Amino acid sequence: xxxxxxxxxxxxVRSMATFVESNDVRIxxxxxxxxxxxxxxxxxxxxxIERMNxxxxxxxxxxxxxxxxxxxHYHYDHHNPEEVDVLSGKKILVKHPKEKINRSQxxxxxxxxxxxxxxxxxxxxxxxxxxxxxxxxLEFSKPVFHGANQKLGFVVEVYLSDSKNSFLFSSDxxxxxxxxxTAFILEKKPEIAFIDGPMSYMLGYRFSRDSLNKTxxxxxxxxxxxxxxxxxxxLLRDLNWRSAISEAISYAEQFSTKICSAAEFAGEKEDLxxxxxxxxxxxx
Numbered sequence: 001x002x003x004x005x006x007x008x009x010x011x012x013v014r015s016m017a018t019f020v021e022s023n024d025v026r027i028x029x030x031x032x033x034x035x036x037x038x039x040x041x042x043x044x045x046x047x048x049i050e051r052m053n054x055x056x057x058x059x060x061x062x063x064x065x066x067x068x069x070x071x072x073h074y075h076y077d078h079h080n081p082e083e084v085d086v087l088s089g090k091k092i093l094v095k096h097p098k099e100k101i102n103r104s105q106x107x108x109x110x111x112x113x114x115x116x117x118x119x120x121x122x123x124x125x126x127x128x129x130x131x132x133x134x135x136x137x138l139e140f141s142k143p144v145f146h147g148a149n150q151k152l153g154f155v156v157e158v159y160l161s162d163s164k165n166s167f168l169f170s171s172d173x174x175x176x177x178x179x180x181x182t183a184f185i186l187e188k189k190p191e192i193a194f195i196d197g198p199m200s201y202m203l204g205y206r207f208s209r210d211s212l213n214k215t216x217x218x219x220x221x222x223x224x225x226x227x228x229x230x231x232x233x234x235l236l237r238d239l240n241w242r243s244a245i246s247e248a249i250s251y252a253e254q255f256s257t258k259i260c261s262a263a264e265f266a267g268e269k270e271d272l273x274x275x276x277x278x279x280x281x282x283x284x
Contacts (some may be wrong), residue, residue, distance in 0.1 A: 001165035003192055006062055007033050007055035008262035009236035012048065012273035013075040015055065016233050018169060018194060019062040022162040024134030028066040029158060029169050030078040031059045031086075036237075036274050045280040048273045068124065069140070071095060072171035073146060073155040074108040081112040084119055092116065092123035092141075095156050097129065100143035102153035127156055135160045141184040145176035147199070148211050157181070160187045166190040168226075174199050174207070174234050175215035182218040189208050189225045194262070197235025200244035201275070212244070219248035223257040232262040239275045 001022045009016035019026070033055045035044040044052075063069060063086050071079045071094040074225070089098040097109030116123055143154035155171035168190035173181040175198050183192060197214040199207040211252040223229055229252070237239045241261075242249060249259050262268045273280065 001160070001162050001167060003167050004062070005030075005192075005194065005230065005232075005262035005266050006058050008232045009268045009274065010232050010233070010261035010263035010272060011055065011266075012271045013055050014274070015059075016078065016169070016196065017055070017059050017062075017192065019066065020160055020167055022133075022136040022160070022165075024136040024162065025068060025138075026066045027068040027070060027138070027160070028059075028063045029070045029159055029258060030171070031063050031069060032076060032078050032080040033059060034077040036277075037192065037263055039274055039277045039281075042277050042281055042283075045273070045277055048277070051271075051273060063087070063090070066090060067133075068093060071112075072158065072159060073153060073216070074101075074105040074112060075146075075172070076108075077183070077208040078172070079108075079112055080110070081115050083267070084112075084115045084121065087121055088119060089114065090121075092121060093126040093131070094123050094167070095143070095154070096127045100154040102150060105153040136160065139188075142180075143172060144181045144184070145178060146172045147167075148208070157184050158188065159184070161188075161190075166192070168193040170195040172196045172233065174262045175211065176218050177211050177214050177223075182221065185222055186225060192228045192230065193211050193222065193226045194230045194232070195222070196233040197231040197245065199234040199237075200241065201234075201238040203244075216245060216247050219245060220251045223248065223252035223255055223259065228259060228265070229259045230262050230265045231259060236261055236270075236272055237275050239272060
């Protein structure tokens, strides 16, 4: 099984776009990309916009090679309703648009799925379901909170395994903070897990110290059973992300578990453009 992070926050954009290939099936997960409309009171810099456009080209290239496309929830950094033509001919598996969903995501889901229908693109709801492609198993969690509560809605986590390897994609759990977000990971014990980390860049504002403490404890449980933990997305909007989860990183060492960003996993240099937006504008 080959796992490729296409676009992530550690690569300069808001995204968790991922490509997974087994001997039986090729899958694109959450193929979209966006930018923070405002950070430090500043709009996206030209460098960020260029990076987003570059990453979207990469994403569409991987989608073209895919048999299956997964949408774990309806935020724009995870789905692109304006570019549905790239999904033609694929098996589309989506988060349920009406169950366990908030009003904003429900509206976005309706718009997106109508676009698919207009193009004659079929889709299937994935929540809690299992699919088999030859010797490859694809399994979805039941919906879990997008973050600390239901304000931002729900997401589905994704698990893939074949005869040799296993992989888990947490989607936007922002931690994980809660037991059900963590339980799916602990149950599956994947070799590799792509996890959306805590929103430490908003600590004390939109992300509480209690949520961070719970995240640290859950990460410590995860590193006991997962060989490689790729933590990114919300966490990598913080230049000091390693300090934010240093306790979990230290704890992982005794289990020989690797904790890294998606960029490092891909063999690339981290480029946290959003977190460096003031620097890009030459503002100290």
